[in-house]
Amino acid sequence: MKKIFLISFLVLSTFSSIAQVSIDNVTKEELLEKQNRAFPTSGAVIVDEKNKVYFDINLRDGNFISGEEVTRKIKLYKEQDLSKLSFTIPYFVRGAYAEDVAIDEVYVYSLVNNEITKTKITSFESKKEGDYREKGVDFTKIPNIPEGSIITYRYKKLSENLDVLPEWFIQGDLPKQRSIYTMRIPTYFTYQMIQTGSQKIASNESIIDVKYGNGLLDSNTIKTLEKTLVALNVSAFSEEVLVDNAANYINKVRFDLSSVQFPGSKQQQVLGTKQTFFENLQKNKRYWKEILNDRYYRKQISQLDLSAKSDLEKADLILNYLQKEVTWNGMYGIYPENGLKSTYLRGQGNTADINLMLISMLRYVGLDANPALVSTRSNGKKKEWQGMYYNNLIAVLQSEGSYYFLDASSKNASIGVIPIDNLNGVVTMFSDKEGTKDLISTPAFVSSRKENYQLEFKPNGSLTGTAIHAYDNYEAFFVKEKFSFMGRFKYIKELEFVNPGLSVHNFVLNDNRTVDKNIARISFGVNKPNGSFSFNNKFFVNLFQFYDGKSNPFVTDNRLYPIDFAFPNSYTYSVSLLIPKGYKVDVLPDDLEIKDADSGVSAQVKYTRKNNRIEVIVGLLKSKAVIEPEYYENVKQVYNSFYNKLQEQITIEVELE
Known part of the structure; x- marks a missing residue:
């Protein structure tokens, strides 16, 4: 020391x-x-x-x-x-x-x-x-x-x-x-x-x-x-x-x-160049010897049912196995800290320990897997070659002409869905036999979030009902990570905190994933005594009061830096409100549909009336992960129109015979 x-x-x-x-x-x-x-x-x-x-x-x-x-x-x-x-x-x-x-x-x-x-x-x-x-x-x-x-x-x-x-x-x-x-x-x-x-x-x-x-x-x-x-x-x-x-x-x-x-x-x-850095890494026999050593896990991997499985199915089984066996110690790394065998036996290691072990296991079952180096979002983007240019290592699986990112350091990651800190533009894949290849880590697919509320308006002004939230891919990953960090009790309390007066009951989280999709589903009961306010024998209800995103983030006059959503995403929010007998809603607010092709941002609000139910569907799509500041005014116009609509209310009054 x-x-x-x-x-x-x-x-x-x-x-x-x-x-x-x-x-x-x-x-x-x-x-x-x-x-x-x-x-x-x-x-x-x-x-x-x-x-x-x-x-x-x-x-x-x-x-x-x-x-x-x-x-x-x-x-x-x-x-x-x-x-x-x-x-x-x-x-x-x-x-x-x-x-x-x-x-x-x-x-x-x-x-x-x-x-x-x-x-x-x-x-x-x-x-x-x-x-x-x-x-x-x-x-x-x-x-x-x-x-x-x-x-x-x-x-x-x-x-x-x-x-x-x-x-x-x-x-x-x-x-x-x-x-x-x-x-x-x-x-x-x-x-x-x-x-x-x-x-x-x-x-x-x-x-x-x-x-x-x-x-x-x-x-x-x-x-x-x-x-x-x-x-x-x-x-x-x-x-x-x-x-x-x-x-x-x-x-x-x-x-x-x-x-x-x-x-x-x-x-x-000392500093060298990016080319010499990877040349030295590819010649590092100890580095690749760690990957080739498979004796310590052969028996366990051989017990997995990999027969008649596709490449992605095999990879998913091995990823799931390793996520259960080894826990991330919170440290990034591009070199093993403890050695792969020691990490496996101890059940803990840095990202290089864990993901090089994942690559070793994937190769053991005949899959084409290689390491890739990343400068995480927290490490920043590097314009020129410098020390700490890379600070993290993930795995890349190549199958049928496509590349899939994997990261076993997170219990909630899946094939193609890795911790968000890795989504920082370019990652560099390398192997012991071939050269390097730069890949884009920013997802091309859209991750979705869908929230549905089935509510009933009570004559005392309260709202009761049920809610179902469905998430996929990075939206699901984000929810699972948040739930893992907060726990059930704090997660529920936060739902209630951001919606003053809301009482949540019968909360259930279903955590699942398939080979090609990360999935999460939440359901809970809703009771909100202050779900409306009354004046002059009329009730005013904001159907968007449970919408997550209470304020418009784009209110400044101009923008200096790119808008970064991390990944393309869509948010669909819908409410079906049952109006009790003896009450009516005369007029519904106007619909909204606005779209900007340059920024890839679009929004819509659509009302419908079905017998004694008032329904509204809200959609906000961000089809690009990153939007350059030159399109800020376009984004601002879409968001201003959208958030103005979210302030509108419907009026419920007694129906005169």
Whole structure:
């Protein structure tokens, strides 16, 4: 177990050869300022931010370590934005790359009787979960921070990880007047710089001589690259609904170690290319030996009835067997963590352990199965080759010219329906005998959700009846995952919570799947005493009160990022309302049918009257998983028309003889 050798002049003071920059420079004029000139509507602004990244020598073993120092000066204009000033620093204390963090110089400046007061903050937040740690400051828990205050702080972080330098997040929750990123890197190390976003950056660099180890080591000075990046007047990042991962769009700069060359030695390529990465993986005999080893499961697989079964039927039986035998430990991976045999015997492993075992079993029964690497939605989309380009592994079955994705890490996955975090565009399939092949993980098929309510209106204004919800494919997967996480009791309570006054009884979930479809069906009884409201001897009933999606998600004037539904889907909602004898509904609202071909979004609302029943069918189809922002106005028009219809009510009144 490795541990960073921390010495006071490294952590609590500064890193070698780098002068401290004072953040103790606050004036009355700054404190009296009522609004920021560059961002006049913002409730808080980062006036100045400095990120410094540099190397030093770990005196314990003589290896290089990296250090990061961050200083910020923030002006609070509106008290309601105080929470945006809080910060958290994550780090790991053990493992391949141990880290440590120190927070110092946290001050609050304010005006009291026209004099500047300076208050030192010593109350820090902390969190511990195994090897994972967090340190930070929650300014909402600190009393007496009035509007107009200025907060300054500094923290330092040490890491043994030189493969990736700390990212420069140019954008954040708050706008920034100035953000500076300075790096001092020995010329032994070459880093690839990748920028996301279109923020203009000024840059300058030079080669300087630096003596490392704070002069305690008998060493010569080392040629060092000093590079400074500056961004001015950076707007805050605008959050939008239905985005795959905000990190794909936020302005930032990433640094990956590309190569290393020490004096007197050859250059070592670290990052390589996508091609060399897969070539090395295909030549990795230990990797493929794990897949070829089938001794530990032969007996169990041989007991499965695979005779006279199609490829998909065989695959489904093996997938179902493995899902029952092995549980995911919550960790993604492209390499086995425990080894396949050990994972099988222990009943737990990461995604690579589980899905490589699935591939091994599928191959054992004669199926054409190979691994595929994925950058999950949570890992983000990568424009250029970089470290952690892939972070997950799934299985691909090839049968009769078609490719099917499988992932046994989820108990609720099925053939062609895998955890949604994997639906991130392109996956790369590879084998030990052939090259690579890029496949699209975004489903082409539509997953459906159908909800039907058979209700009866009571003269006291209540609604009673039954509900049946039917889901297939990814809609079914989503419901099963949610139910597995929440449990029966919480699932029912959420149904009641989102429909105030609703009482659910006789709840039943039927969980099923076929070779080509994932299925879920829910049924329950409905009783809602406040299902209508009355006025002047009339009852007003909204037939859409059980519709899941109470508000229109598209209300902003414009859109910057693609709309991401993850998968094409349709939502059909229907209600059949029995009107008791002696009551009537004179007029039904108009129907609606609207469709936009460019975005693939369509909606319809259709009313019918059948004897003493009023029926309505609502349909919302999103035939594309991703819609580019240029079609946002089209989507917005469809949704506005649709949600306006959902506000309409029918009027029930006594039928006069």
